[in-house]
Amino acid sequence: MDQQTLIAVIIAGLFIGIGLLFLSGSGGSSNGARVRQLSGKTSMSENLLDKMKVEDSGSRRKQIEETLGKIEERQKTKKKKAKSLESRLMQASWKTKPQTFLIISAVLAIVAGGLPFVMGLDIKLCLGLAIVIGFGFPRFFLNFAINRRQKKFTAHFADAMDIIVRGVRTGLPLGDCLKIIAHESPDPLGTEFRRVVEGESLGIPIEVCLEQLYERMPIPEVNFFATVLNIQKTTGGNLGESLSNLSGVLRGRKLLREKIKSLSAEAKMSAIIIGSLPIVVMLLITIVSPDYMAELYYTSTGQRNMMIGAGMMVMGTAMMKKMINFKF
Numbered sequence: 457m458d459q460q461t462l463i464a465v466i467i468a469g470l471f472i473g474i475g476l477l478f479l480s481g482s483g484g485s486s487n488g489a490r491v492r493q494l495s496g497k498t499s500m501s502e503n504l505l506d507k508m509k510v511e512d513s514g515s516r517r518k519q520i521e522e523t524l525g526k527i528e529e530r531q532k533t534k535k536k537k538a539k540s541l542e543s544r545l546m547q548a549s550w551k552t553k554p555q556t557f558l559i560i561s562a563v564l565a566i567v568a569g570g571l572p573f574v575m576g577l578d579i580k581l582c583l584g585l586a587i588v589i590g591f592g593f594p595r596f597f598l599n600f601a602i603n604r605r606q607k608k609f610t611a612h613f614a615d616a617m618d619i620i621v622r623g624v625r626t627g628l629p630l631g632d633c634l635k636i637i638a639h640e641s642p643d644p645l646g647t648e649f650r651r652v653v654e655g656e657s658l659g660i661p662i663e664v665c666l667e668q669l670y671e672r673m674p675i676p677e678v679n680f681f682a683t684v685l686n687i688q689k690t691t692g693g694n695l696g697e698s699l700s701n702l703s704g705v706l707r708g709r710k711l712l713r714e715k716i717k718s719l720s721a722e723a724k725m726s727a728i729i730i731g732s733l734p735i736v737v738m739l740l741i742t743i744v745s746p747d748y749m750a751e752l753y754y755t756s757t758g759q760r761n762m763m764i765g766a767g768m769m770v771m772g773t774a775m776m777k778k779m780i781n782f783k784f
Contacts, residue, residue: 546672548601549644557594565590578759584766605644606675612645613677614710617703624696630685631656648673663689677706720780727776734769 541554552560569586573579616637623633631653638650648669655665666682684702688695742749752758 543671544598544602547605547674548598549605549647550598550601557598561590561594563590564594577753578756580763581759584763606673608642609644609648609673610675610677610710612641613681614703614706616641616645616649617681617699617706621696621700621703624699630662630695644673677709680705723776723780727773727780731769731773731776734765 541557545552545554545557565586568589569582572585573582619637619640620630620633623636624630634649634653634656638646638653640646641649651672652662652665652669655668656662663682663686666678666685670678670682680702684698685695687693688698738749752762
């Protein structure tokens with residue numbers, strides 16, 4: 457190979473090397489640009505995801521607030537409706553109609569006020585007996601039946617929530633869990649949930665069935681249960697965890713109720729003794745010495761004093777009851 461050919465080969469090699477260097481530099485820059493572009497796209501996608509998460513949480517919060525507002529409005533109307541005589545008879549599970557209940561009360565009032573009036577007692581005393589016996593006693597027994605039924609329902613309601621939690625966590629639908637409670641739980645819990653299951657099987661929405669349950673059993677526990685299911689149906693979420701927390705709250709309320717009952721037992725017994733002592737003493741003195749109590753029964757001054765004393769006793773008993781009853 458001559459000298460000119462060798463020089464030409466060296467120059468060509470130099471040009472090829474320089475070209476390769478430029479190509480690699482431009483490729484590196486393009487790769488860097490691509491990396492920067494990809495990183496920019498990644499950061500943009502992350503920002504979009506963050507914005508979507510914030511918007512999702514904000515919309516869900518608004519949805520929950522709207523649901524709670526609607527639930528509160530419905531609860532106000534339900535509380536007003538629950539105070540009617542028809543609703544209270546339904547809460548006590550009495551099949552008596554309101555007209556029949558009022559007729560029975562009127563008959564008791566006429567008998568309680570008419571017989572003493574025929575026997576010669578003062579009309580004011582007869583009127584007081586008619587009001588107390590005719591309109592007080594039927595409502596007293598009605599309230600007693602309602603409170604007893606609600607206590608039986610509350611005693612097993614937390615166990616029903618545990619049944620739903622276990623069923624949901626094992627894959628059972630909510631309807632099957634309600635059927636288990638309806639058939640396995642004692643009355644009145646089983647009876648009330650059986651009505652809910654029957655209503656749902658007829659095509660009534662579950663929230664309407666729970667509203668009807670609250671009308672028949674207007675206690676905070678049922679209200680909590682209906683609120684949890686309504687929020688879960690509207691916004692979604694873990695039903696098992698929500699009902700598990702509700703079960704813990706219900707058991708805590710039950711323990712607090714029993715603690716309050718034990719702490720206030722002494723005050724209740726004192727109120728019972730103080731309230732019943734004047735009546736017992738008056739009856740004993742009447743049996744032992746009826747002539748001594750004749751002026752109290754057969755004179756206008758004695759009857760007026762007895763009515764004033766009875767009114768003061770009722771006011772004192774009501775005040776003591778208010779003092780020893782704790783709402784939580």
